[in-house]
Structure formats: C-alpha cells, structure tokens
Amino acid sequence: MKAIDLFLSPLSAAGRWLGAVLLVVLLLLPYWGSSYVMTVATTVFYLALVGQSWNLMLGFAGLLSIGHALFVGVGAYASAYLFSAIGLPPAIGVVPAVALAVLIGLLIGYLGFRFAIGGVYFALLTIAFAEFVRIVVDHVPWLGATEGFFLKVSAADRHGIDLANLRGAPEMYYYLIMALALGALVLCRYLLRSRLGYYWQAIRDDPEAAEALGINLLRYRMYAVAISSGMAGVAGVFYAFYQNSLFPEIVFNIERSIEATLGSIVGGVGTLFGPIFGTFILTPLGEFVTEGIDLLKHWRVIDPETKLDGLKLLVWSFIVVLIVLFKPTGLWPWVCHRLRLTRPGAEG
Amino acid sequence: MDPWTLANAVVSGLLIGLVYGLSALGLSVIFGVIRIVNFAHGEIMVVGMFFALLMFRWLGLDPLLSVPLAAAAMFGFGYVLQLIVVSRVSHLPEHMQFLLLAAIAIMIVSALLLVFGPDAQGVHVGYAWDSVAFGELIVDYPKMFAAVAAIVVAALLLAFFKYTTTGKAIRACADNRMGAQVVGLNVGQLYALTFGIGAACLGAAGAIILLLFEVHPYLAPGYTLLAFVIVIVGGLGSLFGALVGGILIGVSEALAAVLFQPSMKSAFSFALLILVLLLRPQGLLGKAVR
Amino acid sequence: MVPLLRVEGVSKSFRGLLALNDVSFDVVERGIAALIGPNGAGKTTLFNVIAGVFRPDRGAVRLGGADITGRRPDQICHAGIGRTFQLVKPFAQMTVLENVTVAALHGARSVAEAKAAARGFLELLELDTRAGQHAANLTLPDRKRLEVARALATGPRLLLLDEVMAGLRPSETDRMVATLRRLRDETGLTILLIEHVMRAVMALSERITVLHHGEKISEGAPERIVRDPAVLECYLGDQEP
Numbered sequence: 001m002k003a004i005d006l007f008l009s010p011l012s013a014a015g016r017w018l019g020a021v022l023l024v025v026l027l028l029l030p031y032w033g034s035s036y037v038m039t040v041a042t043t044v045f046y047l048a049l050v051g052q053s054w055n056l057m058l059g060f061a062g063l064l065s066i067g068h069a070l071f072v073g074v075g076a077y078a079s080a081y082l083f084s085a086i087g088l089p090p091a092i093g094v095v096p097a098v099a100l101a102v103l104i105g106l107l108i109g110y111l112g113f114r115f116a117i118g119g120v121y122f123a124l125l126t127i128a129f130a131e132f133v134r135i136v137v138d139h140v141p142w143l144g145a146t147e148g149f150f151l152k153v154s155a156a157d158r159h160g161i162d163l164a165n166l167r168g169a170p171e172m173y174y175y176l177i178m179a180l181a182l183g184a185l186v187l188c189r190y191l192l193r194s195r196l197g198y199y200w201q202a203i204r205d206d207p208e209a210a211e212a213l214g215i216n217l218l219r220y221r222m223y224a225v226a227i228s229s230g231m232a233g234v235a236g237v238f239y240a241f242y243q244n245s246l247f248p249e250i251v252f253n254i255e256r257s258i259e260a261t262l263g264s265i266v267g268g269v270g271t272l273f274g275p276i277f278g279t280f281i282l283t284p285l286g287e288f289v290t291e292g293i294d295l296l297k298h299w300r301v302i303d304p305e306t307k308l309d310g311l312k313l314l315v316w317s318f319i320v321v322l323i324v325l326f327k328p329t330g331l332w333p334w335v336c337h338r339l340r341l342t343r344p345g346a347e348g
Numbered sequence: 349m350d351p352w353t354l355a356n357a358v359v360s361g362l363l364i365g366l367v368y369g370l371s372a373l374g375l376s377v378i379f380g381v382i383r384i385v386n387f388a389h390g391e392i393m394v395v396g397m398f399f400a401l402l403m404f405r406w407l408g409l410d411p412l413l414s415v416p417l418a419a420a421a422m423f424g425f426g427y428v429l430q431l432i433v434v435s436r437v438s439h440l441p442e443h444m445q446f447l448l449l450a451a452i453a454i455m456i457v458s459a460l461l462l463v464f465g466p467d468a469q470g471v472h473v474g475y476a477w478d479s480v481a482f483g484e485l486i487v488d489y490p491k492m493f494a495a496v497a498a499i500v501v502a503a504l505l506l507a508f509f510k511y512t513t514t515g516k517a518i519r520a521c522a523d524n525r526m527g528a529q530v531v532g533l534n535v536g537q538l539y540a541l542t543f544g545i546g547a548a549c550l551g552a553a554g555a556i557i558l559l560l561f562e563v564h565p566y567l568a569p570g571y572t573l574l575a576f577v578i579v580i581v582g583g584l585g586s587l588f589g590a591l592v593g594g595i596l597i598g599v600s601e602a603l604a605a606v607l608f609q610p611s612m613k614s615a616f617s618f619a620l621l622i623l624v625l626l627l628r629p630q631g632l633l634g635k636a637v638r
Numbered sequence: 639m640v641p642l643l644r645v646e647g648v649s650k651s652f653r654g655l656l657a658l659n660d661v662s663f664d665v666v667e668r669g670i671a672a673l674i675g676p677n678g679a680g681k682t683t684l685f686n687v688i689a690g691v692f693r694p695d696r697g698a699v700r701l702g703g704a705d706i707t708g709r710r711p712d713q714i715c716h717a718g719i720g721r722t723f724q725l726v727k728p729f730a731q732m733t734v735l736e737n738v739t740v741a742a743l744h745g746a747r748s749v750a751e752a753k754a755a756a757r758g759f760l761e762l763l764e765l766d767t768r769a770g771q772h773a774a775n776l777t778l779p780d781r782k783r784l785e786v787a788r789a790l791a792t793g794p795r796l797l798l799l800d801e802v803m804a805g806l807r808p809s810e811t812d813r814m815v816a817t818l819r820r821l822r823d824e825t826g827l828t829i830l831l832i833e834h835v836m837r838a839v840m841a842l843s844e845r846i847t848v849l850h851h852g853e854k855i856s857e858g859a860p861e862r863i864v865r866d867p868a869v870l871e872c873y874l875g876d877q878e879p
Contacts, residue, residue: 058443064443066446066450111622111626115625115626115627117625117626119442119443120385120443120446121580121625123446124576124580124621124625125625127573127576128577128618128621128625129618129622131573131614131615131618132615132618132619135614135615135618138611139612194749195743195749198736198740198743198749198752199743201729201740202729202732202737202740204731205728205730205731205732208711208723208727209723209727209729209788210729210740211710211711211712211715212689212712212715212720212789213712213715213720213740213741213744213788213789214712214715214716214741214744215712215740216710216712217712254569254573255569258450258454261447262451269443269444270731308462310458310459310460310461310462310565311458311462312458313454313455313457313458314455314458314459316454317452317453317454318451318455320448320451321433321448321451321452321455324437324440324444324448324451325433325436325437325448328440328444
C-alpha cells in the first residue's frame with residue numbers, strides 16, 4: 001500500500017482519473033485488441049522498460065550510455081543459453097543472466113570512473129564495449145554466432161500460462177511486460193525519493209559539489225550503473241523468450257542502443273514518466289506510419305513494389321530532432337503542466 | 349606465416365589507413381573547433397560515397413574525379429547543418445548535442461535506405477584489377493590512387509589552416525572563442541565554415557573509398573565508430589594525430605585480418621579503443637590535460 | 639587552546655607554477671578566522687587543499703589532531719569540514735529545499751528527517767520562501783546563501799566559506815555576519831572564511847591570515863593586520879583597496 005501511496009502522491013485528481021482509465025484500458029486490451037495491437041502494446045512496454053533503465057543512468061545519475069543494447073543482449077543470451085543448454089527455466093535463469101549484465105555494467109562503470117572518463121567519452125566507452133561484445137558473439141559457435149541462437153518453441157507453447165518457462169499465450173507476455181515496466185516505474189519512483197535518488201540527482205547536476213557534501217561519487221554512480229544494467233538485463237530475458245531468436249547483428253546493434261534513448265528524449269530525460277510516455281507516442285506512431293504505407297500500397301496510391309524500410313526510423317529520428325531543438329526538456333513535463341496531471345510543486 | 353603476406357597486409361593497411369585518416373580528420377576538425385562530437389560522421393561519409401556513385405552512373409565519372417564535387421556538396425551540407433541546426437543546441441548539455449547528432453545520423457541512414465535500398469553497390473573502374481609488384485609485394489592501383497588522393501586532400505586541408513586568413517581565424521576561434529569574438533570574428537560563421545570543412549573531408553574520403561569498397565547505408569555506423577577509434581587513439585583535436593591514428597588502425601586491422609579472422613578485425617580496433625580510453629584518454633599524440 | 643584546523647607547511651604547484659609555498663596556520667576551536675589577500679594569492683587553492691580537491695605536494699592538513707591530508711572531498715566532509723564554492727555550484731535542476739536536503743541526508747536516518755532539518759537551515763539563511771524554486775532560478779545572493787545552507791546542513795565542525803558575502807548588500811552582509819556569529823556561539827562551529835568584503839572580515843574574524851603570491855606574509859588580530867605595512871603594500875601594490 002505504501003508503494004501505491006508513494007506512486008499516487010504527486011498526481012492531481014485529474015492525473016489519478018486519467019491514470020486509472022488508462023490502466024483499465026490497458027488491462028482490458030487483450031479482450032478487444034487484435035493480435036497486431038497486442039504485439040504493438042507489448043513492444044511499447046518492452047521499450048518503456050529499456051528506456052526507464054537508460055533514463056535512470058542519464059536522467060538520474062548523469063551518465064550517458066549508448067551501449068544499453070549490451071546489457072539487454074547479455075541478459076537475453078545468458079538466459080536463453082542456460083535454458084537450452086541445461087534446461088534452466090528463465091524464472092531462475094533471470095538471476096544469473098541479470099547478474100552477468102550487472103557485472104559487465106559494473107566493469108564498464110568502474111573502468112570509466114576509475115580513469116575519470118566523463119561525458120561523451122563515457123558514452124564512447126559503452127559503445128566500444130557493446131560493439132566488442134557483438135563481434136565476439138558473432139564468433140562464438142555455441143551461441144549460434146552469426147547464424148543466430150534459437151529457442152525451441154512448439155505450437156502447444158502458444159497457449160496457457162507457464163511463467164516459469166516463459167511459455168504461453170501472447171496475453172501472458174503482454175501482462176508480464178506490462179507488470180515489469182510498471183514495476184520499473186514504481187521502483188524508479190521509490191529510488192528517486194530515497195537517499196539514493198537525492199544523491200544521484202546531486203551528482204548529475206554537479207559532481208564536484210556533490211562530493212563536497214560527502215557523497216562518494218564512485219559508489220553512488222556504481223549503484224546507478226548496477227540497477228540500470230540489471231533492469232536492462234531483465235528486459236533482455238523477456239526479449240529472448242518473446243522473440244525466441246537472437247542474432248548478434250540485431251540484439252547488439254548500436255541502433256538498439258539508440259532506440260533505448262528515443263522514448264526518454266521525447267518524453268523527457270530525467271523525468272519519471274518520460275520514458276513510458278515517449279514510447280507510448282513513438283511506437284504507435286511508427287506503426288501508424290508503417291501501416292499507412294501498407295494501406296497506400298494496398299490502394300495503389302504508391303507502387304506496392306517500392307521499398308520503404310527506413311521510413312519509420314526516419315519519422316522517429318525526425319521527431320527526436322524536433323524535440324531536442326524545440327523542447328529539450330521533453331514532452332511529459334509540458335503535458336503534465338498543460339493537463340494539470342500533477343499537483344503543483346510535485347515532480348512529474 | 350609468410351613474411352610477404354604480412355608485408356602485403358601492412359602496405360594495404362597503410363594505404364587504406366590514409367583514407368581512414370582523412371575521414372577522421374573531418375571528425376577532429378569539427379571537435380577541435382566547435383567542441384561537438386559529430387555522431388553523424390559516418391553517415392555524411394556514406395552520403396559522399398553515394399554521391400560519387402551517382403556521378404559514376406550518370407556521368408561516368410571516376411570516383412577520384414568526383415572528389416572535389418563530393419567535397420563541395422558535403423561542404424554545403426555541413427555548413428547548412430551547423431548554421432541552422434547544430435548551432436541552436438550549443439547551450440544544451442553535451443549529451444543532448446550528442447543525441448541530436450545521433451538522431452540526425454539515423455535520419456540520414458533511413459533516408460539513404462529509402463532512396464538506395466539496403467543492397468551493396470559499387471563502381472567498376474578500368475584499373476580495378478591492375479597492380480604493381482615489388483618482388484612479392486603487390487600494390488593495387490585503386491588502393492595506391494586512393495592513398496595518394498587522401499594525402500593530397502589532407503595536405504590541402506593542413507595548408508588551409510596554416511596559411512590562409514580564414515584558416516588562421518578558425519584556429520584562433522578554437523583556441524579561444526571569447527577572444528575571437530572580442531577581436532570581431534564572426535564565430536557563428538566560422539563554426540559553420542568549420543563544420544562544412546569537416547564534412548568536406550568526409551565527402552572526399554567517401555568518394556575516395558568508393559574506389560575500394562561497395563557502398564550501402566548500413567556502412568555508416570561502422571565508419572562513425574571507426575573514426576572515433578582513430579581520433580581517440582590519435583588524440584581528439586589533433587589533426588596530425590588523426591592521420592597517424594588512421595594509419596595505425598588501418599595497419600592493425602589489416603594485420604588482425606590475416607593473423608586472426610577478417611571478421612574479427614574491428615573487435616581488435618574496439619579493444620584498442622577501450623585500452624586507449626582507459627590508459628591515455630588524451631590519445632597517443634594528444635597533450636595531457638589532467 | 640587546541641587548534642581545530644592545523645595547516646602545516648603546505649606547498650602546491652601547478653605545472654611548475656608555485657601556487658602555495660610552505661603555508662602554515664591554525665584555526666582554533668570555536669574561532670572565526672579569515673584568509674585574505676589579493677587576487678591570485680592562492681586562497682582558493684588553499685581551500686581546495688584543505689577540502690581534499692587537491693593533494694598538497696608537501697605539508698599536511700590536520701583536523702582535531704587527525705591527519706586528513708590527501709583524503710577525498712567526500713571523506714573530508716565526513717571528517718567534519720563543510721565548504722562553499724566561490725563560483726557557486728547549485729544543483730540546478732533540483733529545488734532549493736532538495737539542494738539542502740541532499741546535504742542534510744549526511745547525518746539523517748531518513749529522507750523525511752533530512753527534509754525537516756533542511757527547512758531549518760533554509761529559515762536560518764532566509765531562504766525559506768524560496769524552498770520550492772528550482773535552484774537554477776535563484777539570484778546570485780540567494781545562490782550564495784544556498785551554498786552556506788548546504789555546507790551547514792552537512793553538520794560540520796569547521797565551515798569553509800569562500801567569498802559568500804560578495805554581491806550582498808551591506809544590510810544583507812550584516813545579517814549574514816550576525817547569523818554566522820550566532821551559529822558559532824550557539825553550536826560551537828568553527829569558521830574559516832575567504833573574503834574580499836572587508837566590512838565582513840573586520841566584523842567577524844578574530845584572526846586573519848594574509849596570503850600573497852602563495853606565501854603567508856602576515857597573521858594576527860584584525861586591528862594589527864590593517865596596520866601591517868607588508869599587508870598594506872601588497873594590497874596597494876596590486877592596486878586594490
């Protein structure tokens with residue numbers, strides 16, 4: 001109850017009503033949504049989870065990562081490998097998988113901080129590690145190398161609910177990822193209001209002043225990296241068992257890392273609801289574009305043979321450019337203010 | 349391992365490394381003056397490659413002959429980009445500038461994908477398979493010409509910064525922005541010029557490298573990362589360092605390709621990047637700051 | 639009396655340039671001492687050595703007898719030294735209350751407790767009406783006050799104040815002086831301040847150390863310092879009041 005209280009306290013009456021309605025709609029989505037809608041909604045929550053994790057690092061603790069695909073990918077590969085090699089169900093496999101992601105995060109963080117690599121250089125360090133691991137996995141035969149790593153899945157697996165093995169109907173995946181994304185939101189809300197959150201924000205705004213106030217920079221930055229990479233690792237486990245196929249070129253691609261940042265930038269870096277709000281705008285918009293094109297092709301407005309692969313990303317990145325140029329604090333604080341979703345003085 | 353195989357790898361790495369170095373020069377110029385890490389680096393270079401491809405297809409122009417054209421086109425692109433987009437975010441935190449350029453990078457790749465599709469496309473020149481042999485050492489004409497072209501462009505650039513008034517003004521601007529403003533230099537204009545010049549290097553490097561490799565949109569992020577590796581190894585902001593870094597990376601990649609596996613060669617570069625970042629973040633040739 | 643802070647023969651150079659040369663002085667417990675000198679005398683460098691930002695090339699810093707030389711800034715803070723920055727460093731995206739809460743968390747068991755303590759410090763520094771504002775929106779004098787409130791909130795035994803009166807109006811300076819004096823009397827705080835506002839220096843400090851070109855050229859009670867020819871010369875030589 002306390003957690004719920006904490007969560008609701010900043011919301012105004014309007015905010016609570018809107019939140020409640022949204023929640024009901026989302027909970028009931030499987031009853032009226034088509035399988036296509038379900039896929040999109042699952043993707044939204046998945047990206048919200050990854051975005052939340054990325055935002056924790058940059059928005060809360062001031063560390064720019066362009067290597068989040070690494071943590072997601074490590075979680076995915078580790079849990080998938082443990083499942084197919086020794087039959088470890090992901091419900092248990094998530095522990096070593098996340099531990100490995102955290103460990104790698106800590107290694108990068110430690111190296112970065114130990115050698116005082118800040119700002120954009122830290123981002124480059126994360127990119128370098130992600131790319132390095134991608135190429136290594138490309139050459140590891142027991143992880144499928146470039147051919148990909150596949151999880152066995154049978155038609156029977158598509159029904160029912162087997163949470164331990166992450167096998168079941170699409171609805172199960174949807175509810176699971178929704179719970180994870182909302183759980184991450186609650187966790188972040190809690191952390192932000194805790195000692196840790198205060199210290200992180202202080203470090204983000206001015207490391208030198210934070211240190212003078214007695215904050216051990218290395219320790220609290222490492223906490224941020226650990227929690228962030230752990231959250232990304234959890235997302236990775238979900239990804240592996242939702243997709244059932246892993247390719248280094250896709251999983252560890254730098255585009256995945258950048259994708260993780262988009263929602264938060266659109267929603268608002270450093271805000272609590274920014275990442276989820278941003279993905280709620282971007283993902284459906286991307287789908288809308290793709291669907292719109294298909295429709296136009298169907299109606300022969302444009303030649304069905306034309307390939308328009310890049311259009312979705314083009315639209316997304318164009319929106320990000322506009323946001324950075326004209327609303328660098330993101331859309332969420334603005335929407336909040338406009339619709340009076342939060343109480344005056346409360347942070348969104 | 350046969351010593352001639354190694355020697356061939358070293359020479360070929362050295363020649364390609366010069367082109368890499370030219371491209372990295374573009375990154376270094378922009379960072380050195382505007383203090384912005386151009387995350388759309390490889391993308392601009394790939395645009396230069398496609399530009400040269402079109403010149404070849406439409407006019408039958410050898411990529412080496414389109415070098416000045418590609419450089420001019422990319423200069424215009426870079427100039428406008430800095431003047432109307434990048435300059436607007438100079439007050440934002442570093443990470444927002446970085447993310448803006450990342451978004452621009454994705455826009456470019458997506459646009460290229462729409463226009464050219466994902467398949468690799470190349471040019472075929474008459475001398476593609478010609479080479480000159482020194483004993484067992486065989487040097488391809490395309491690589492040799494590419495390296496010479498890269499040296500010429502790099503030399504022109506260095507001469508520009510050393511001898512022309514504008515070049516000196518840009519350097520003054522890099523050393524001391526406030527000072528430059530005080531003595532009446534138009535900093536905004538000089539920054540746009542600088543971004544233009546950096547992009548022109550990329551256009552030239554793109555046209556040159558089309559002689560050696562086929563082009564496709566997804567090549568871009570790889571080139572961006574490669575340039576980061578080079579300038580960080582050579583020292584961000586050091587022009588000479590970028591060229592040396594390019595040669596170093598070119599040779600080490602070529603060696604890694606013969607000693608290990610060709611597909612492992614970039615892992616080698618990233619390992620090098622990580623090492624340099626950790627042990628000598630100012631780069632091998634950069635000045636110690638800390 | 640036992641000195642709370644003892645600086646022993648501290649030297650520090652940057653790239654061959656000697657910023658501090660064999661500087662020694664004491665600050666007694668519950669005392670208020672000032673560090674003055676022309677611009678570039680090495681005052682802020684000395685503060686940074688005491689606060690752990692720079693490690694001295696030679697010499698030692700002792701707090702209550704314990705050697706704290708070369709410790710990290712956060713460890714120095716834990717040892718009991720709070721400091722402000724000459725170029726103020728507010729946590730810009732946090733509110734004024736949150737800024738001080740971060741510091742108060744240092745000695746508090748919970749965020750709620752720290753927040754309550756922080757409100758007290760805001761009142762003390764006359765910032766309570768600004769509690770909900772983002773620190774980025776404060777005026778310079780208010781930012782200076784915020785620096786002091788934050789440093790105080792860490793519960794230090796020794797407070798290092800780096801030009802916190804600069805930019806305050808005379809009446810505000812007097813209030814700040816009164817506040818600091820009261821703090822010393824009520825809580826036993828020891829204060830070392832760098833200050834150019836002589837009005838504040840003369841009103842507050844019991845002992846003054848004068849630095850010039852990184853060296854201590856004079857030290858003693860305020861009345862003596864203002865008459866010291868060496869001090870007058872260094873100030874007049876640098877064309878400063």
